[in-house]
Amino acid sequence: MSAPAISAPHDHGHGDGHHGHIHLQYQPGLPLSRGKLIMWLFLSTEIMFFAALLGSYIVLRFGAAVWPKPHHVHLSEPLGAFNTFVLICSSVTVVLALEAAKANKTSLAKIWMLATLLLGALFLGVKAYEYQAKFAHGIFPQAPHGLIYERPDLYYGSAVRDRLDNLRKVPVSQVPAALRLPDDTKAKPGDTVDVLKRLDEAPEGSLNAEQQRARTAFQLVQKMVMNLDQQAYDMAVIADQVAPLPSEGAAGAAGHGGGHGINDAFPWLRLPMVIPGGNMWASTYFLLTGFHAVHVAVGLIVFTVLLGYTLGPKNAGMIENAGLYWHFVDLVWIFLFPVLYLF
Amino acid sequence: MNRLGGMFWAIVFLAVPVLGVATFAVAPSINVWLPKDISEHGHEIDSLFYFILILTGVVFVATELLLFWFLWKYDAAARGDTKATYLHGSHTLEVVWTIIPAVVLLFLAIYQMNAWANVKMRRPDMPPTVEVVGRQFEWRLRYPGGDGMLGTPDDIHLVNDLCLPVDEDILVQLKSMDVLHSFFLPNLRIKQDAVPGMKIPVWFKGTETGSSDIVCAELCGWGHYKMKGRVTFVTRPEFDAWLERMEAEQEATQEVTP
Amino acid sequence: MSTVTAPTTTPLDHVTVAKPHPVSTFLSTYVFSKDHKVIGLQFLFSTLLWFLIGGLLALAVRWQVAWPWSDVPVLGKLFAQEGGQMSPEFYTMLFTMHATVMIFLVIIPILAGAFGNFLIPLMIGADDMAFPTLNMLSYWFMWPAFIAFGASFFFEGGAAAGGWTSYPPLSTSVVSSPGSGWGQTLWLLGLTFVGVSSMLGSVNYMTTIILMRAPGMTMFRLPMTIWAMFITAILQAFALPVLTATGFMQLADRLFATGFFSPEGLIVNNAVPGPGGGQPLLWQHLFWFYSHPAVYIMILPAMGMVSDILTCFARKPLFGYRPMVYSIAGIAGLGFIVWGHHMFMSGMNPALGITFMVSTMMIALPSAVKTFNWLGTVWGGKIEFTTSMLFALSFVSMFIIGGLSGIFMAATPVDIFIHDTYFIVAHFHYVLFAGTAMGVWAAIYFWFPKMFGRTMNEFWGKVHFFLTFIFLNGTFFTMHILGAVGFPRRLADAYHYETFHHLQPMNAFMTWCAIGMVASQVIFAVNFFWSMFYGPVAGRNPWNANGLEWTTPSPPGHGNFDYQPVVYRGPYEYSPPGVETDHLMQTDPPNPTADAAARQAH
């Protein structure tokens, strides 16, 4: 959008030029270039876009009965803070790029532009890592039904049982090394093995500590799940085995707070877990950060394109508009970070 | 463009207020008009309707007649070679026709608040007479049983046929199981959307025995058109008797299927 | 003509819209053209086509309302319903898509897209839009929408059937209704593209109007059309993103079960759709935050164009130019704080309802100012009853009806009874069809010469007006009294209700009128295409109007102006003193007496 922006008043990207007619005089209402004005207008629409998203978030959050603490959902404030810092730096570098370009230090401008590009990329990288952590723990909305349950009720119990039944057959390749038993070496990658059964039946002592722990955990969960019908067991106990909600104390020690449950030990199990308010949290989190990430990505594309030009005074307008957009993206994050990570 | 042309078109525009008023004038006589009101608060709404009808009617007729008159009088063919009056506006007029509607509208806004508050804000403090739950595509009814409380085992469950005591405050607790519905009682001038996840109180007082329609007024899927119920007002004794009978029937059916 | 300062060249035939360049090919001239005039016409043709489709859908709707479950003449065979009758879900789909097509593919794009594009540069003295490429994109972004909406009819379960308001959970839980399968998803995608198109258009229009006015064309010398387009663009820029955002949220609800709009523990069709935790009313708030301003997006440009046409054929200055400008701004401003009047019965806090009721009452004010100023404009004029003028006059006459019915609904207690009845349907067809659509026809007849270099046939134009005018009132006025009975909208068949069973004859009458209304459009279509090629050749200024566009050749070549326009006065100097002709164009050289008169008139 900012591409035709910088072009001199007349040949505004009018592909086949204007040799048709005379050059008209205008009486501009504002001392702004077309590119700059339309960029400001475009940004004002963007503001409304994110205002709608943030507004919805606030309504949904305060309408919700419970809202998970950051570490309930493996959200790490330090990482978020770091990312904020990265983005702010990139806002600085893009300004420096503009200054350099104005001063006709083209190569310096290029360097700053590259720096901006890299910082933006770094931001996305960290975001990707954070997303990865969520996905690994099954914290994301998923149709028809995700892994997150609001409360440990019978629905939850039966969901766990269904999952365990599906686990009866797992491709060997999926079984983590820690759980491999000697005879697995015979099995071909394609084969599927009944992990749970094998762990159950493995003779005492033949298991290492890790496997021991897994075994006890499974046996517990299985026992409980089998007895669901008599409701002899409290689903909360199962939930606690699968993915215990960490106490405030244990808060995000390694960023990835959350006590150690079966799901954390063996993510590939993907057992349904209980996080009160977790569904709406995940929905809003991915909505807001997702759309912001898309905007960052667009910014990176723009910068990549810009790197193709000589960044001198002639193209300063172009850099300035790209910068405006980038500052906006930055600003949005400055709102998102506290709202999502801190409060 | 001859004079006749201008006259013709002026008259076409004259037809608008004439036929417009005529339509509203005959509507009641051909029974295409407000349905019979059997509620206590209904007359408030109806009289407000009539008040606005008169008010807007006056504005409507006045503006449309002006338009007609200008077309008739200022037709180019009728003006010969006199020029149109060179006039850019009038501050006094602008002020006048801003202030007057402003006053009228403000008055209207304040005037009606009471009626609104009566129907939607001044909830009588009493336990719900009945719970109405919208569901594709029927109205599920739940009466408190002997203990007069909802949510107890002795609740009485029915579908679509709402029976209520006449001349008594009724408090309906409106809910929805699936999508939006709207609880519309034309003859009681009551309408309220049923929203899943919300418990919305609706109150009214029937003033006549007899039965009338319950319409679903919010699109709720393909069966929206047939989500029909009936509301029947009976005297207190009749109502109690009816409730007993329903209770008995319910127990009977429950014996068969424990 | 005599007063045109520009070199009077003989009109060029219409093929020279965008004079072919040495480099330009047919594709770059007519298809992927960046010339605002060509893009405007592309919008015009596309929207007229969709207008036809929307009209036919309306007929199908009317047919079912009048004669429920009877065999449908054409559509019955088309969408092989059981034995040519329509199913209730098909009916739901019909009015949903009728509204969607009419609003998003007809009225909005024909106003902003067709006329906004064609007129803005011409009327402010620019050679094109500020960003022609963007402008072209804004048209081509309509096509994914055309395709999405059009294709959705042929998908499993048919097109969207949640009403054009597509309230969740009905629209988000796929199990809740057959029509909300692929149809609803495509509907949301289509909506997004319409949104992108309008957004690109609106920022472009604003930039153009702010930066590319001819010397002397101050903001307060702009024609009302431009003011309306400008403020409409602002409305779009600020309201649309909200719809886009919430559209994405509904899409996410459908595809990933994010549950923004569905509370926990829904049991739809005996199935539990998703985790939930959301709020159905949130959608309604966000949707109406856009869609109420949208209804003004759908009428302000028509108001602007009608103001210009009225003055031209009343040969009289616009009555109260500045009040007219301020009232448009007022409507736009207030338009952002009245959305709740669509939600009086929705379960929203009744106290909030009161505040929305007051703001809604207040929004009638600027409209009142406009109405009275239009009357003031006609008063004391020298009225020429051209087809264009007749449509413009009918706009005023009809808008009064549509507006006044709005007052009933703004009155919350009355709305309790008439909400979601045909009274509402009457209201918005009076403002949208009897209002905007009539205004659009006025504009088409008025600017047709500038578009194609030829004028449309006046006689058949008047026949078209007369029939449309009669039939539309026959169809829509009756809806008011149906609404008074409480006759509910969106019902495939209401006659099994004791309260409504006797209304069938009245509905049959309305349907006959509707058929007549659509039929009368054949006259228009024929006149339109015939005149394009064989109509009487128009000069630069066939109506002796004042705007800049009338100083250009008809049709204008590429770059619009064959001279440098300089503006000396406002656009409404009709019948000023001290000139032999009865009007002074904006570009006419200074005229002491007239300009003095104008100055002290303000």
Ligand code: HEA
């Ligand atoms: C172009 C489109 C357009 C326009 C201009 C308007 C204009 C107005 N609308 Fe309308 N409206 C719609 C399109 C429009 N509307 C649509 C599409 C719907 C239905 C959506 C759906 O549910 O599907 C709707 C629904 C709608 C509702 C919701 C009804 C319901 O669902 O229960 C309400 C309620 O207040 C309302 C009010 C108004 C008001 C007060 C105006 C005012 O702006 C009107 C102001 C004008 C006048 C008042 C007339 C001129 C003034 C005078 C002659 C002066 C004197 C007047 C007085 C002193 C009273 N409209």
Ligand code: HEA
């Ligand atoms: C701009 C908007 C618009 C327009 C123009 C119309 C036009 C018409 N509408 Fe519609 N309508 C709506 C917007 C509109 N409508 C909306 C928003 C709803 C609510 C939907 C909902 O509840 O969700 C609705 C609902 C609605 C209903 C209620 C359905 C229900 O609730 O059950 C009915 C019923 O009578 C109806 C009828 C008509 C009729 C008979 C016309 C006629 O006026 C149509 C006449 C058609 C024409 C005149 C087309 C002519 C063609 C041309 C001029 C092109 C010529 C061709 C070339 C030159 C190439 N409409």
Ligand code: CUA
């Ligand atoms: Cu229930 Cu409509």
Ligand SMILES: [Cu+2]
């Ligand atoms: Cu509205």
